Amino acid sequence: MGRFDGRRLSVPRLAILVAIVGGLTFAGTSSWRHVQDAQAAGSHGAAWYAGYVDATVTPLYEFEQPASKAARDIVLSFVVADPDSACSPTWGGAYSLDAASDDIDLDRRIARLRQAGGSVVVSFGGAANSELSTACTDPSQLVDAYTSVVDRYDVRTIDLDIEGPALADAAATQRRAAAIKALQVARAKAGKNLRVWLTLPVSPQGLSTEGRQVVAAMLEQKVELSGVNVMTMDYGGSRAKDQTMLDASTSALTATHRQLGQVYARAGQDVGSATLWRRMGATPMIGQNDVPGEIFSTAAAKGLSAFAAEKGLGRMSMWSLNRDRTCGANYPDVTVVSNSCSGVDQGAESFAALLRGTMTGSPDSTEVTPVVGGRAGGRDSADNPVADDPATSPYPIWSADETYVEGTRVVWHRNAYVAKWWTLGDTPDDPVVDESASPWRLIGPVLPGEKPVQVPTLPSGTYPAWDQGAAYRKGERVMLRGTAFVAKWYSTGVSPDARATQNEPSPWRQLTDAEIRQAAAAASADTD
Numbered sequence: 001m002g003r004f005d006g007r008r009l010s011v012p013r014l015a016i017l018v019a020i021v022g023g024l025t026f027a028g029t030s031s032w033r034h035v036q037d038a039q040a041a042g043s044h045g046a047a048w049y050a051g052y053v054d055a056t057v058t059p060l061y062e063f064e065q066p067a068s069k070a071a072r073d074i075v076l077s078f079v080v081a082d083p084d085s086a087c088s089p090t091w092g093g094a095y096s097l098d099a100a101s102d103d104i105d106l107d108r109r110i111a112r113l114r115q116a117g118g119s120v121v122v123s124f125g126g127a128a129n130s131e132l133s134t135a136c137t138d139p140s141q142l143v144d145a146y147t148s149v150v151d152r153y154d155v156r157t158i159d160l161d162i163e164g165p166a167l168a169d170a171a172a173t174q175r176r177a178a179a180i181k182a183l184q185v186a187r188a189k190a191g192k193n194l195r196v197w198l199t200l201p202v203s204p205q206g207l208s209t210e211g212r213q214v215v216a217a218m219l220e221q222k223v224e225l226s227g228v229n230v231m232t233m234d235y236g237g238s239r240a241k242d243q244t245m246l247d248a249s250t251s252a253l254t255a256t257h258r259q260l261g262q263v264y265a266r267a268g269q270d271v272g273s274a275t276l277w278r279r280m281g282a283t284p285m286i287g288q289n290d291v292p293g294e295i296f297s298t299a300a301a302k303g304l305s306a307f308a309a310e311k312g313l314g315r316m317s318m319w320s321l322n323r324d325r326t327c328g329a330n331y332p333d334v335t336v337v338s339n340s341c342s343g344v345d346q347g348a349e350s351f352a353a354l355l356r357g358t359m360t361g362s363p364d365s366t367e368v369t370p371v372v373g374g375r376a377g378g379r380d381s382a383d384n385p386v387a388d389d390p391a392t393s394p395y396p397i398w399s400a401d402e403t404y405v406e407g408t409r410v411v412w413h414r415n416a417y418v419a420k421w422w423t424l425g426d427t428p429d430d431p432v433v434d435e436s437a438s439p440w441r442l443i444g445p446v447l448p449g450e451k452p453v454q455v456p457t458l459p460s461g462t463y464p465a466w467d468q469g470a471a472y473r474k475g476e477r478v479m480l481r482g483t484a485f486v487a488k489w490y491s492t493g494v495s496p497d498a499r500a501t502q503n504e505p506s507p508w509r510q511l512t513d514a515e516i517r518q519a520a521a522a523a524s525a526d527t528d
Contacts, residue, residue: 049315051318054320073118076120076121076123078125089132112444120153134169157226162176197281198214204252227278228279232253260280288343394446405496415442415444
């Protein structure tokens with residue numbers, strides 16, 4: 001006999017049963033998908049915040065001394081092609097990798113930040129100059145160029161900021177994707193991972209066609225793409241007149257989320273919604289944007305941070321830490337973008353802290369560079385200072401009997417310091433002296449394998465000898481006992497090497513190594 005012998009299942013009952021079974025099936029599938037989303041999102045680690053730092057703009061931003069946890073992790077910008085050598089990486093077209101180490105102590109400052117627990121992401125590209133893949137057309141040399149940067153700074157996360165003409169360069173898009181894939185494979189063979197983020201311009205309607213193609217190229221090359229960071233800034237005509245900067249930004253992120261779902265699906269990677277949010281980031285331009293009338297306020301920063309927390313955004317950045325402060329009263333027109341201030345009244349707030357919000361992760365999940373000498377601070381112990389060796393120190397060893405003027409660099413206990421003003425007999429690492437009162441600023445540790453820096457010199461007579469009876473205006477240069485100085489303001493009768501203090505600073509500044517090299521090159525050209 002049949003199981004339902006003596007009973008008939010009516011058509012209405014059958015419909016109800018089918019609906020119940022179907023609902024249970026959908027609910028089970030949906031719940032499982034949510035579990036998969038959560039597991040995948042969690043596998044990418046905690047969401048992280050890191051502000052961009054323009055490495056070459058003056059005045060230099062001292063990222064190696066983070067003032068807060070929000071300033072501890074940075075995206076160092078920008079590595080671009082050398083204008084005179086397409087396959088040679090430079091910082092901003094101004095410094096080769098070696099010159100950046102010699103002239104602005106970049107390697108040492110990175111090491112110092114890592115001692116303080118920070119992480120460094122290196123960003124390639126940007127709005128100005130040429131991203132490496134657009135200028136360097138030789139595939140193997142392009143791989144070598146990217147590799148030289150990643151290896152030199154031992155970075156575990158890179159950022160590819162593709163905008164402007166580079167965005168529409170289809171050939172460069174393919175070269176870049178192939179080179180990054182080769183780089184990831186090589187790093188993996190060496191037992192080192194490499195996280196790759198794309199940073200792309202966006203409108204409130206989402207990514208452009210070219211932007212989506214840049215993402216698709218990476219996925220086609222099987223690059224392990226950590227995520228896509230969109231520049232929620234400079235909307236121009238794409239933003240409606242009644243649309244706030246916050247609304248434009250959340251609209252841009254929502255539209256990009258939908259678009260990326262389609263791009264990943266076409267690449268055979270049908271990821272869930274939560275995973276996709278985790279693979280996205282946002283980077284607003286704080287305060288006054290490049291587009292007149294576009295102002296990203298501290299209130300907008302709070303709103304964007306709340307949106308990121310709600311959606312589970314994987315990354316937050318900003319342009320830039322250099323600008324995260326209220327402009328001073330001597331900056332007359334805040335509607336003109338400054339490299340050193342935001343253009344809005346921030347009060348006691350920092351955009352970095354507001355945008356970081358509840359994000360507690362780091363761009364790198366593992367230690368990047370071990371502390372030099374085994375301990376932070378450059379000592380084996382308080383009673384056993386590390387010995388300084390002139391043969392392996394980039395700068396002269398500090399001496400209590402030597403006079404040092406502003407800008408002089410020395411080594412003491414395997415750390416490099418720069419003089420903030422005239423000093424004699426002040427120990428660079430005196431633990432009882434308040435940092436603001438010390439004439440020395442810690443740059444960072446002496447790095448393994450370093451040799452003495454060849455300090456450039458100028459021929460005698462390059463500039464007039466300093467004359468006690470002469471009056472000097474700002475910008476004038478003189479020489480004293482073979483050292484070149486430049487006047488910071490009008491002075492007369494004050495020797496460039498005369499004693500100066502924090503309260504009574506010297507009107508003279510010693511020329512930097514970069515300035516000396518430029519002067520020497522100009523002098524050489526004049527004699528040819």
